[in-house]
Amino acid sequence: MSVRAQWQRLQHWAERRLPALTRHRRQEDLPIELHRRRIYIVPTGFGMAFTLLLLVMMVGSLNYSNNAGLLLTCLLGAATSISMLVAFRTLNGLRIRGVRAGHAVAGEPIDVTFDFEARHARQAVRLDIGEATQAFDVKERTDVTVSIPTEHRGWLSIPRLRVWTTWPMGLFRAWSWVNPHYAVLVWPRPEITGPGPTLPLEDHRRQRLHVGEDLASLRDYRSGDSMRHVAWKASARHENLLVKDYEQPQANQEWRLDWRHLRGLDNEARIARLARWLGDALAQGRQWSLWLPSEAIGIGGGPSHYARCMSALAVLP
C-alpha cells in the first residue's frame, strides 16, 4: 500500500473519529461565514524553509555580533509573522452567501457558482473542489464559478470545499473546510440515436384544424409551407412570398410523450429515450407533454418547460 493511500486512510479515520479536529462537519446551511474557529493556518514548506534560513541568519549575525544584520533578520522575521496574520485575515469574515448551479447532463461537468461576500477586499483566495482549483479576488460580492464532474443523473451533493490562501507571501497557508448543504440536479444523458415518438392522432388532428381557418397574420414564407397558404395578393406587393399564418394550436406539432408507450425497455433506457425526444422537441420548436409515473406534465414548450421535464426525468427512481 502506497504512502499516499495510507495517508488517505489515516485521514478518513481521523475525520470519522475526530470530527472537531478535521472539521468533517455535517452539511451546513448557507450562508456560511468563515471565522476564527474554523480557519486553520500552518506554514507552507517554503515558509518552514524560510524560517530555517532566518534562524541561520540570526545565529550568524549574533555570532559575528553584527547588529545591523540582526536588525535586518528581526525585520524579516516580524514581516513573516505579520504575513501570517494577513493570511488569516484574508479568510476571516469571508461569507458564502449562496450557491447557484447551471444545468448539465450526466457525464458532463456542471457549473456551480458560489456567491462570496466580504466586507473588506481579499486577494488571492483559492477554492478547491475535487481536483479543481479556482483562484479569485473578493471585492464586496464576487461570483466564483467552478466545474464539478458528474457521473449519474439525479441529485449530486456538492463535495466538501476547501477555501484557502497563501496570501501575501506564500509563507503560510490558511484554509477552511466548507461543506454547504446544497445539491445540484444532474439531468439524464439522452440516448444518441433511436426511433422517434409515435404520434397516433396526428392525421386526424390536422384534418380537424384545417376546418376552422382563422387568419391571424401574414408571415414570411418558410420552405415546407403549403402552397395553398401563400397569400398571393399580399405577396405581389412585397419582395418575398408571404404566407397566411393560421392561429392554430399547432397540435400537428404536439408530441405527447408517455412513459407507458415505451415498453420493453429498462428504466434508464426509457429515461434516455425520453430525454432525447425532449431535446428533439425543443430543437424543432414543438410543444409537448410528458407523462411519467411520478407526475404528468402538461403541454408546453420552450427552455423552461424543457428544464422542468428534464428535472422530472432526473429525479425518477
Add this chain to the structure above:
Amino acid sequence: MTSWWRTKHHAYERINDRTFDLLCITSAFVLAVHAGHLAIWLTLALFVALGLRWWQRRYRPGRVPGWLKVPMLAFLVGAVVLDYGNLFGREPGSALAAGLLVLKLSESEAPRDARVAAAFACFLLMAALLFGQGMVATLVVALGLLPALTTWRSLEPTQTSPTLPRQLLPALGLLVASMPLALTAFVLVPRLSTPLWGNNSQSAAHTGLSDHMSPNEFNELLTDDTAAMRVSFDGPPPPQDQRYFRAFVMWNYDGHDWQRSEQPVSTSIPVEAARTISYHISLEPTHQHVLPTLDVPLAAPLQSQAHTDGEVLADKPVDEVREYELRSAVNYRFQPNLDIATRMHALQLPDGFDPRTHALAEQWRQRYGHDNAAIIRAALNMFHNDGFSYTLLPAPLGRDAVDDFLFNTHEGFCEHYASAFTVLMRAAGIPARVVTGFQGGFWNKIGQYLLVRNADAHAWSEVWLEGRGWVRIDPTAAVRPQRISQGAASAAGNQLPWYQEGFLESMRNQWDIVNRWWNQSVIGFDALRQRGLLTPFGIRDADIGLLTRLLVICITAFGALGLAWALWRRPEGDPALAALRSLERKLAHAGVVRRRSEGPQHFLRRASRALPGQRVELDHLMRCYIELRYATVEPSTESLRTFRQAVRNFHPRRMV
C-alpha cells in the same frame, strides 16, 4: 479531497514577466550592495549576465540550456578562486553566492525557483552587512528587501495588476508595520558574549593609526575623512588647541622610521594633575589595540592597560565600536622624575645619520648653554621663519632624511616636523619623543560631542624638562598655526578632495550626529550594553534568562495585538444612525436631550422649538434624515454624505 497538502500549480506553472522583473531587480540590488568588495570585473560580468538573462527571457522565452550552465558555474568558481585564492571565507564566499544567485536566475521559471531565489537574495542582503554596517548601508540593504518581498507577493494568483512602483508599496507597508516587533526583538534577543565559532577579527577596512611612523612615506590617513572616534565631555569641551588625543608614543628612531617601544605597564600613570577632565570616547573599529586618550590619561579604562608613557592598549583589538570612559589631566607635571634608563632611551639616535642636524644642535647648545627652553624656542623659530611650508605631498627625502628636510626641501606635514624636531632635541641633549594621535576635531553643537576624523591624525613631540616633566611641543603649530586652531582641513589648503571643502564639509560634520546615534544605539548595542538595559528599572544585570522571558512576554503582547487586529471587524453600524447619534449628543450638550419615547422627527421638532435661532438648520436636518430613512429602500450615498456633512457642520448655540 485527496492530497490537499500538495500545492497545486496547474494554472501558474511559469512565472510571469513581472515576477521575473522583480527577481532581476532584487538580484541587481544584491549585486550593487556587494559591489564594494567584489572585484570590479566580476561585478560587471555578473551584471552583464543578469542583463542578458533578462533580455533573453523577455524576447527569446525559454530556459537557459543545461549545457550552458555547467561552463558558467565553472567560470564562476574559477573566477572566485583566481581572485581570492580559495572559496571559503567572507569575501570569496559572498562573491560565490552572488554569482550563484545570478546563475539561479538562469533557470528560474517555476514559482518555486522564484521563491527560493528571492529567499537566497534576502540572505545575501544580510551578508552584505558583514562588510559594513553603517546606517546608510543598512537602510539601502533594507530597501533591497522590498523587491524580494514583492517577488513572493507577485507569485500569488491575484487579479489586480498594479504598476511596478505601486506593487512595491504593500511590501513597504509590511516592513513599516513590522518595525515595532522587529525593534523589540532586536533589543531583547540575547547577545552572545563570546562567539560560538570563529573569531570576530576582520581584515582592516581602514588603516587606522600606525604604530610606526616614517615621514618619507605618504600617510593615507591624512586624507581619510571617515570618523575615527567621537568624544563627549562632562562639562565644557577643552579649547581647540588643547584637543590632543594621544595614541602611540614613538621612542626608537633608526634614521628612517620611528617605532614605538613597549614601556612598562603601570596601574597609575606618573602624572601630577592640577586640572582633570572626564570624557567618554566611542572609538570606531581600528583592528588595533591602542585606545586614544585626551592628553595624559590618569588611569586605563576597563579591559585595557596603561603604560608609563601614557599609551593605553586594550586587551583585545578594537574590531567593533568601542566605548570607554576616561579621566585625563590637562594641566599637569608628567613624570617629573625621569630615571636614567628612560632618559638614555629618550636621547637615543642612530649613528651616522643627519650630520648637519647634529652640527646645528651642537651649535645651539653652545650658544644657549644649559637653557633648554631657549633651544626649543630656537628650533620653533627656525620652523616659523626659515621658509618652511606645510604640504601633504612633500618632495621625497634622501638617506639623511632630517638633514634633507631641514636644509633642502623645507616642506612636509606634521610627521616631518615632529620627527625633525625630536631629532634636533635629542641631538641637543634634551630627552624627547614623538607622540602620534589625533588633534582637533569638529564640535557638534546639537549632539554635544567632538567628532574626530582619521584625517585629524597628527604627530607632535614631547620633550622632558627639569622640574616640568614631559612637555608637549607641537612644531607643526610653528609652521601652520591654523592646523592646530582650525583643524586639518584648513591646514591642507586646496589639497583635499572636493567633498571635504567648505559648506559640504560642515554639512557632513552636522550629519555625523546621525552616524553617532546609529553607532551608539544600534552597532554598539552589545552584550554588555544589553545587560545594563534594565538599569532604569532597578535591575543591574539582565541575564539571558530574564531577557528571554522578557522577549517571550513582548512577543506574546505583540501577538495579542496582531490577533486583535486580525480579528477586528469593521462595525456593521448604520452610518445614518451613527450621524443621528452624533447630532443627539450635540443637542444634549446644548440642553435638548432626546426622550426615550421620542422618534427622531418629534425630537428634532422639539429641538428646533427650543433653539429657535437654528430652526432652519434643524428642520433641514430632520427632512434629510427622514428622507434618508424612509424615502427609498436603499438610500444613495450622496444623500447620506450630505446628511453627515450637515451634522458635522451643526454647532448648537446654548440656550440662554
